[in-house]
Amino acid sequence: MLHPTPILKETPSQTAGPYVHIGMTPNFAELRGVYDDPGATMLSEDTKGERIAIVGRVIDGAGAPVADAVIEIWQADAQGSFAGPAARHSNSAPSFTGWGRQAADGDGVFSFQTIKPGAVEGPDGRPQAPHVSLWIVARGINIGLQTRLYFADEAAANEGDYVLNKIMDKRRRQTLIARREEGPVPRYVLDIHLQGEKETVFFDF
Template sequence: MMQELGYLKESASQTAGPYVHIGCMPSYVGLDGVYPENLGRTMLGEGVKGQQITIEGQVVDGTGTPLKDAMVEIWQADAAGLYNSPSERRGQADPAFSGWGRQATDADSGLFTFETIKPGAVPWTDGRMQAPHISFWIVARGINLGLNTRLYFEDEAEANDADPLLARIEHRNRVKTLIAKKTDAGYRFDIHLQGPDETVFFDL
C-alpha cells in the first residue's frame, strides 16, 4: 500500500548557487587533482582544421554590471559544419576539435574567453542552411534554469539574413543582440540578462 504524501510541500526551486564551479570547474576554485584540466577548457587539438578564432565577452545584469561568478558553455559544429556527436549522420567531424567548451567568467573582469574555430553552416530541420553560429548556455547565481542563446557572426551578413531561426524573431531590432562584433583578436559577444539590450534567449 502506497503512503499518502499529499501533506508534503514542494521544495523551493534552486539556483546554480555559489558552488557550481566546485562541481564543474574544480581547479578554477583551487581544487587541483580532480581532473588533469577542467572539462571543456581546451577545444582545439593538434592539426585542427578551420579558422581559429577567439571569442570574448561578458555576462551583464540589468544594471550593466558584469557577472563575476557565471559559467558559460558553448556547443558548435566544426569548420565543415559537422558536430562531434554520436547523432551526427552526415559525415565524420574533425577529431581534433571537441565542439564543446566550458569557461568561467573572470573573477576580476567578468570576461569569458573561448579559443575555438569558426563553424561551418549546418542544415535546419527542413534542409535550409543556417548561418554559422555557436550555441551558448549560461548559468550563475540567481538563475533558476540555464539560459540558452546563440552567437552569429557580424561578417556573415548574407547568411544571417537567410537564417531560418533569426527569421523567426518577431522584433527585428533584437536580432542584433545575437550578432558578435569583429575585433582584432576575433569576436566580441556580450550577453545581457535584462535591460534594453537584453539578449534573445531560446526555450529549448
C-alpha cells in the first residue's frame, strides 16, 4: 500500500488578529442584527445526556488574560457519536450540534453549555476516554491551537486513553484534565495556559 503525496500546499495560517470577535462572534462584539453568533447554542430540549458547563480562562505566559481569544469545541454526543449543526441539504436540526464557539471576555473567561460526551473509538480500536476537542485562536497565535479537555471524574478511562498516554511527561497530562464542581449544572473547569510552567499540551493532529 502506498500513499500518494499531496498535489497542493495547504494555505498558510495567519493570526486571527485582535478583532476576531467581529468576524466570528459579531453579537458579542456588539454588531447586532446581521446574524446570530454561530455555535452559541449547542443544546436543544431533546438533547440526551448529562447537562454540564465547560468553563475556563485563556492565560498568556505573563499571566495576563487573553481577552481577544475565540474558543471552539467539538465533541461527541452522550452515545459517543458525532453529529453536526445541520445535516447537509436538510432542514432538520439534530438535537445536539456537537460544535460550540465562544468569545473570551475581558478576563479571558469562556463558558459553554453542553453535555458530557460518550466515549469514541480510538485508533487502537479501544474506546478513548470521554473528551472534548478545543481549538483556540487570538491575536499573537499564528496557527490555531488544538487541544483536548478530559474529565477528572473519569480517572480510570483517562488512565487508558490513547492520546493522554502519548504525552510522555505524565505531569503535563494534568493540563488537559478539567476538575468537576458540583452545582445545579455541574461545571468542568479548565484553564488554557498558552505558555509558562503550566503550559497546556497542544497537538498537531
